[in-house]
Amino acid sequence: MSGAEKIAVTVTDIVPLNALVTRFEFKRADGGLLPTFSGGAHTVVEMEDGAITRLNPYSLMSDPMDQTAYTISVRRDDEGRGGSMFMHQSVKVGDEMTISYPVNLFSLDLRAKKHLFLAGGIGITPFLAQIKQLERFNGNWELHYACRSEALGSYVDELTSHHPNETHIYYDDQNQAIDLVNLLDGQPLGTHVYVCGPKGMIEWVRKTADGEGWPREAVHYEEFLAPQPGKPFEVKLAVSNKVIQVGEQESLLEAMEREGVDAPYLCRGGACGQCETRVIDYTGNFIHRDHWLEDDEHASGEKIMPCVSRFEGKTLVLDR
Amino acid sequence: MTKFTFPESIRSRPVYGTLEARKGAAHLLIADAHGAEAILDVATPEMMAKAHIIYIPKGEAFEGKLRALKPAQFYAGPSYEAAESRIQKAFEDAKMGLQVYLTGTEGLMGQAQHAAMQAGIPHTAIQTEHRGSVARRMQCVHCKGITEDVETDPFVCAHCGLNLFVRDHYSRRLAAYQGVCIDAEDPGNVPEAKGIYE
Ligand code: FES
Numbered sequence: 001m002s003g004a005e006k007i008a009v010t011v012t013d014i015v016p017l018n019a020l021v022t023r024f025e026f027k028r029a030d031g032g033l034l035p036t037f038s039g040g041a042h043t044v045v046e047m048e049d050g051a052i053t054r055l056n057p058y059s060l061m062s063d064p065m066d067q068t069a070y071t072i073s074v075r076r077d078d079e080g081r082g083g084s085m086f087m088h089q090s091v092k093v094g095d096e097m098t099i100s101y102p103v104n105l106f107s108l109d110l111r112a113k114k115h116l117f118l119a120g121g122i123g124i125t126p127f128l129a130q131i132k133q134l135e136r137f138n139g140n141w142e143l144h145y146a147c148r149s150e151a152l153g154s155y156v157d158e159l160t161s162h163h164p165n166e167t168h169i170y171y172d173d174q175n176q177a178i179d180l181v182n183l184l185d186g187q188p189l190g191t192h193v194y195v196c197g198p199k200g201m202i203e204w205v206r207k208t209a210d211g212e213g214w215p216r217e218a219v220h221y222e223e224f225l226a227p228q229p230g231k232p233f234e235v236k237l238a239v240s241n242k243v244i245q246v247g248e249q250e251s252l253l254e255a256m257e258r259e260g261v262d263a264p265y266l267c268r269g270g271a272c273g274q275c276e277t278r279v280i281d282y283t284g285n286f287i288h289r290d291h292w293l294e295d296d297e298h299a300s301g302e303k304i305m306p307c308v309s310r311f312e313g314k315t316l317v318l319d320r
Numbered sequence: 321m322t323k324f325t326f327p328e329s330i331r332s333r334p335v336y337g338t339l340e341a342r343k344g345a346a347h348l349l350i351a352d353a354h355g356a357e358a359i360l361d362v363a364t365p366e367m368m369a370k371a372h373i374i375y376i377p378k379g380e381a382f383e384g385k386l387r388a389l390k391p392a393q394f395y396a397g398p399s400y401e402a403a404e405s406r407i408q409k410a411f412e413d414a415k416m417g418l419q420v421y422l423t424g425t426e427g428l429m430g431q432a433q434h435a436a437m438q439a440g441i442p443h444t445a446i447q448t449e450h451r452g453s454v455a456r457r458m459q460c461v462h463c464k465g466i467t468e469d470v471e472t473d474p475f476v477c478a479h480c481g482l483n484l485f486v487r488d489h490y491s492r493r494l495a496a497y498q499g500v501c502i503d504a505e506d507p508g509n510v511p512e513a514k515g516i517y518e
Contacts, residue, residue, distance in 0.1 A: 113440045185345065187416040190440015213344030213417040215445030 002264045003044060003055070004100040007034065011095045012069065021122060021154045022088055023061075023073045029096055033067035037102035039130030040194075040222070043070065044100040044268060049086045052250065053257070056083040056226065057269050059126040059196075060102055064133050070099070073154060075122040081229050081249045105272050106196065106222035108133065113190030115141040118178065118205055120197020121148065124155055126222060127196065131163070142166050144183065146197070149173040180205065184212045194220045225270040225289055227251035230310045236317045237261060238280055252306035256320065263306060263320060270308035277304055277318050284313010322354040322451045327517065329488045334430070336450040345417030347371040348410055349391075350432045352400070354452030355424025356382030362421065363389045372410055374403050376428065380452075400431055407432060411439035423449040427457030427468060430495030443492070454517060459496040460484055466496055472513040474502045483510045 013025035028034055037060055047054040058072035074087045091097070106126055108115060115134065117127045124145055134141050143163070147153035149171055159167045170176040184193070193214070195205040202221045209219045229249050236243050237256065246255040253275060256263045266274035270290030279302055288298040290305035297303050304311070304318070326333075339362040347367050349359050356375060360382075363371070371391040376399060377383055383396050397403040420436050422429040429448045436446050455469040465479025473486035477499065484499030491498070503510050 111440065184416065188440075189411060189414040189416060189418060191416050211343065213342060213419055215442050217442035217444055218416070 002262055003266060004103050006046075006098050006100055009070075009097055009099055011091055011093055011097060013071075014091065014093055017073065017154050018152050020152060021073050021075050023071055024087065024091065025062075025069050025071045026097065026099060027069045034070055035101060036067055037064045037129075038104050038107050039064050039133035040106035040108060040126045041102035041104035041129070042106075042126075042267070043072065043102055045072070045087075046098040047083060047086045047091075049082065049090070052254075054081075054083045054086065054254065055265075055268055057267055059106075059129070059222075061125040061128040062132075064129050065136070073122065073125050077226065080226050083226065103266055103272075105267055106194070106220060108194075109192050109218075109220070111190075112192035112218070113140065114188055114192070115139065116183075116187060116191055116193045117141060117143040117145075118193065118195040118197070118201070119143065119145040120195075120201040121146070121152075122154065123195075123197035123201075123222075125196075127194070128155060130194075131159075142168070144168045144170065144178050146170040146172065146176075146178055146201070180208050181212070184209060184214065192218045192220060194222075196222045199223055222271065223269075223291065225291070225308045227254075227268075227308050228289065228310075230287065231312055233311050233313070233316065235311070236315070237320045238317055239320050246310070251308065252304070252310060256306065261320060265307055268307045270305055273305075275305055275307045277306055277320050278302065279304055279316070280319050281315060281317040282311070282313065283315045284311060286311055322357055324450065324454050324517075326450070326454075332490045333488045334426070334448075334490060334492075336429070336448045339421050339423060339447050339449045341367050342419045342447075344419035345370070345415060347419045347421065348374070348414065349421040349423075350374045350403075350407060350428070351422070352376040352424035352428040352452075353378040353380045354382075355422075355428065355449070356380065356386055356451075358423040358449045358451050359421070360385060360389070363391075365390075368392070374407060374410070376400060376403055376424075400428060404435075407435055411435060414439065420446045421449075422446065423451055425453050425455060425457075425469070426450065427455070427495070430457060430490075430492070434492065434495045437492075456486065456516065457496045458484065458486065458499040459491065459494055460499050462501060466494075467499070470499075471515065473516045474510060474513055475499065486516055 008029040009026035010029045012027045015023045042057045042059045044055045044057050062071040074084050076088050077084045233246050240261050244259045246252050264274050266272040273292045287310040289308040368389050368391045372393040373391045375396045422432045455471045458467045458470045460477040463480035467478040474483050482501045483503050485502040487498045489498045
């Protein structure tokens with residue numbers, strides 16, 4: 001079986017936070033304790049949406065030491081393929097669901113003298129767990145959180161009331177923006193910066209930090225790429241000896257799973273490298289969307305990350 | 321000979337590169353003896369305007385040339401120990417964006433790298449370039465004493481007097497290689513001392 005180990009849970013609480021974001025709480029279905037995790041970890045939630053099974057990663061936002069329940073926050077994506085819609089519309093308190101053991105691809109570097117957190121929108125969630133983790137031993141941290149508007153500022157009240165000195169909020173609709181160059185300039189030696197948010201924000205932070213001479217090891221980022229819908233395509237799986245169709249609303253990885261092919265994965269968001277698959281032959285164009293492969297690997301036509309990337313063209317043969 | 325190609329060794333043995341000028345808010349360059357040549361090679365006026373050079377000449381005559389680079393701050397001291405509080409202070413006052421360049425003997429680079437890591441710089445972000453003497457800073461595994469600038473193998477521990485064999489096993493924390501007694505089983509049976517890389 002691919003992916004991290006599974007846990008059967010019950011949905012114990014659903015709290016709408018604002019027009020776009022809803023929080024879900026899970027407890028173990030057998031009443032036992034959940035594993036502890038480290039701040040920044042995510043869980044992969046399985047959604048049985050009619051004939052389709054979707055597995056979407058969400059950052060855990062609860063206290064990493066709290067083994068009684070996990071919480072996640074899901075932002076509704078009206079344009080997406082429906083995973084977040086399913087969570088918002090179909091999931092009810094009392095439902096049984098399956099989630100994965102926590103996997104952390106965005107952990108704190110605890111050697112850091114200071115942790116500088118930069119969040120954009122729903123990118124706030126991993127930091128909520130990291131802040132709880134750091135608060136246990138008085139860690140030195142600071143948060144800069146950009147939200148679209150006051151109405152959409154998830155957890156702003158909680159953060160500003162518990163951590164008034166560490167929290168800085170910026171509202172796009174009030175033309176407030178993080179003054180990044182000034183913020184990076186003058187941070188004490190040993191500071192690590194962490195960014196979670198939209199792609200453009202991550203690129204901006206990485207580029208600016210690099211330009212200011214920050215070591216790459218001190219810059220951490222996480223972007224969850226939800227797989228995007230696209231034109232259907234056909235794939236030949238050489239090892240399994242199958243020809244499968246990838247539908248408009250599913251990822252290549254999901255299509256393989258639907259056909260009973262055991263394909264490896266961990267993050268399902270183009271970040272961990274686990275699903276890397278060799279291309280045996282192709283005629284057409286790849287739509288690479290992952291953060292894992294290097295640009296030259298994308299250009300080579302030799303590899304694809306099936307969790308987020310697609311293909312358009314006549315033939316695609318994979319070593320799977 | 322100021323550049324030397326070290327033979328392949330075990331993983332714990334540090335490897336050194338060639339300094340390159342990097343973008344940064346400030347530049348800290350720490351060197352001893354022939355390390356001055358690597359600074360002269362890498363220095364640019366732009367870098368020097370924001371540079372702090374800490375130099376331990378060990379009898380070499382590069383101080384004038386280094387001063388002529390016009391770094392924002394310059395210090396020359398007789399030994400690493402003498403320069404140590406200056407180095408500590410430089411790291412304490414430093415901000416993110418500082419670039420660190422270490423060059424000269426292994427002992428100098430090792431100790432300065434340790435100080436840089438303590439200050440929170442990931443070791444992969446610290447540049448090093450070996451120049452000059454291939455002497456090593458050695459720790460006696462028996463008495464734990466450090467002997468500086470060891471040029472021969474075996475050598476005599478400066479603290480306990482045992483005959484020690486020079487190993488490639490390196491401790492980043494101590495910034496020293498390990499020396500292990502060579503004649504423990506048969507006291508007095510000590511091979512003739514040779515250069516470490518002979
Ligand atoms: S599953 Fe992690 S990159 Fe595809």
